[in-house]
Amino acid sequence: MISKKKRTPQLAVIGGGPAGLGAALAASKAGIDDIVMIERDIELGGILPQCIHDGFGSKVFKEVLTGPQYAQRYIDEIARTNVEVLLNTMVLELASNRTITAVNSAEGMITIEPKAVVLAMGCRERSRHQVFIPGYRPAGVITAGAAQRDINIEGLMPGRKIVILGSGDIGLIMARRFTLEGAQVEGVYEIMDHPGGLPRNIVQCCYDYDIPLLLSHTVTFIHGKKRVEGVTVAHVDADLKAVKDTECFIDCDTLVLSVGLIPENEISKHAGVTLDPVTAGPIVDERMETTVDGIFACGNVVNVFDLVDYVTRTSEVAGRGAAEYVLAGRKREAPVRVLPGRNVKYVVPQFVSDLGRDIDFYFRVEHPERAVTARVLAGTSPVKSKKHKMVHPPEMLTATATAADIAEAAKAEGRQVDSLLVEVVDSGK
Amino acid sequence: MANKHQYTCINCPMSCALELTEENGEVKSVTGAQCKVGERYAAEEFADPRRVVTTTVPVRHGLLPLLPVRTTTSIPRRLILDATRRLAEVVVDAPVSNGQVIVPDIMGTGVDVIASRDLDKDAGRQSQARV
Numbered sequence A: 001m002i003s004k005k006k007r008t009p010q011l012a013v014i015g016g017g018p019a020g021l022g023a024a025l026a027a028s029k030a031g032i033d034d035i036v037m038i039e040r041d042i043e044l045g046g047i048l049p050q051c052i053h054d055g056f057g058s059k060v061f062k063e064v065l066t067g068p069q070y071a072q073r074y075i076d077e078i079a080r081t082n083v084e085v086l087l088n089t090m091v092l093e094l095a096s097n098r099t100i101t102a103v104n105s106a107e108g109m110i111t112i113e114p115k116a117v118v119l120a121m122g123c124r125e126r127s128r129h130q131v132f133i134p135g136y137r138p139a140g141v142i143t144a145g146a147a148q149r150d151i152n153i154e155g156l157m158p159g160r161k162i163v164i165l166g167s168g169d170i171g172l173i174m175a176r177r178f179t180l181e182g183a184q185v186e187g188v189y190e191i192m193d194h195p196g197g198l199p200r201n202i203v204q205c206c207y208d209y210d211i212p213l214l215l216s217h218t219v220t221f222i223h224g225k226k227r228v229e230g231v232t233v234a235h236v237d238a239d240l241k242a243v244k245d246t247e248c249f250i251d252c253d254t255l256v257l258s259v260g261l262i263p264e265n266e267i268s269k270h271a272g273v274t275l276d277p278v279t280a281g282p283i284v285d286e287r288m289e290t291t292v293d294g295i296f297a298c299g300n301v302v303n304v305f306d307l308v309d310y311v312t313r314t315s316e317v318a319g320r321g322a323a324e325y326v327l328a329g330r331k332r333e334a335p336v337r338v339l340p341g342r343n344v345k346y347v348v349p350q351f352v353s354d355l356g357r358d359i360d361f362y363f364r365v366e367h368p369e370r371a372v373t374a375r376v377l378a379g380t381s382p383v384k385s386k387k388h389k390m391v392h393p394p395e396m397l398t399a400t401a402t403a404a405d406i407a408e409a410a411k412a413e414g415r416q417v418d419s420l421l422v423e424v425v426d427s428g429k
Numbered sequence B: 001m002a003n004k005h006q007y008t009c010i011n012c013p014m015s016c017a018l019e020l021t022e023e024n025g026e027v028k029s030v031t032g033a034q035c036k037v038g039e040r041y042a043a044e045e046f047a048d049p050r051r052v053v054t055t056t057v058p059v060r061h062g063l064l065p066l067l068p069v070r071t072t073t074s075i076p077r078r079l080i081l082d083a084t085r086r087l088a089e090v091v092v093d094a095p096v097s098n099g100q101v102i103v104p105d106i107m108g109t110g111v112d113v114i115a116s117r118d119l120d121k122d123a124g125r126q127s128q129a130r131v
């Protein structure tokens, strides 16, 4: 079973979800025809096949698609290219010289030595261990994404009486999904004083089905030894500490956790890619190239985007960047840093290698705020600014600075741009 | 007497906060929408809310046991539970192609329920990689 065949493609894409599909397709369109895409599942699409609800594609396609429909468009297009797709294949290791070691049951160990790599592994869910809920360890505690897979792909019902902890979009979507499948959702509990998911999901998933959404609440205890028999919930104070005398017991057989996503970067770390401690994803430049030459990253491996449309956009930038790297090579200039300013938690990309290009910035605010202007500055000169009536942490903000915008700001500054600042300020200022 | 109603537009991630003003059931104005879709949506929310419905139906001999389906466009919200109950009775045979009509004219709404992906036949189920 040991495969002697060594592949030496121009590009290897690790992951066949929306990021990998977009990157492979963009690289193929940019003139690379020797591409290998590696996917561990039995089919392409990543998480999209289980996201059966609609709401995908409003930016990329100007249509409202379901997750499977969105994936199908890319899968169909990939089928028309020469991209070699390796399904059921697990990447074990990526070395900093870009050598990939992977394994599958048909070929055994596989070695791939590509000229460039795109990291497109997506993200994973935070689990109970990362939120520290006291209590027993019964069956019936499940992450929202795992519940989604059970119901939408496997046809299994994880439970009948459900409590959801965390109001991220997947948790909200699952509140509706459980209800439509005949389960009773007792409530969605959110520790923060603002919801984690988009307002539209609160309307169409909670309000439409009279599912209570309780802010500033958390689960303080999980009851039941073999199977979940209930949870204790409590109000939390301003320091997010549970207030003892507000505790109450809720009868349920399942606790669904929707407590956040983390970029999946085990493979990246080994390759020597530098990670950003805030996003937990690789630090990238305007072409989504990491700190290791020839290794690009896109989608939720870089930071958790709230829209698949943004995953696709960054993957297209990475795919084109990788194609350019392979076909033309490039030397990176001294990096210009991109810094988060007032009420900005982080910005992607974290640095710019070439200011002579159009650059898409993606950033998130730290706290909700009304009547603000989000702007990109070079020194004190504005490059780009946009007013917002309201900004919330779950909603990613974007700005595109063209090469001309940056050149103009540099001219106004009267010197070379050595860093860029992204900030959100009161619109009055 | 003019009455005001607040809605959150669900048609794109902007989630615009809409305010509809109505007098004796007649819509006078909608504010807060950043595009035309939102204006139409607010009027619809006031008159008879509509939603796209998505669910799954079981598949015989498919690569996967379930097929995701959707209504091609929105149907009245009050019919959602009946529509999902009706769809719970449906079983389809693989292969299925994306867009294939699964149930025409669901609940007499004039809206079809379609497959939202291709689903091949199970060719010996090479699914060892999935746990």
Ligand code: SF4
Pocket: B009, B010, B011, B012, B013, B014, B015, B016, B032, B033, B034, B035, B036, B037, B038, B039
């Ligand atoms: S009004 Fe238009 S821009 Fe605003 S949420 Fe609705 S569809 Fe989106």
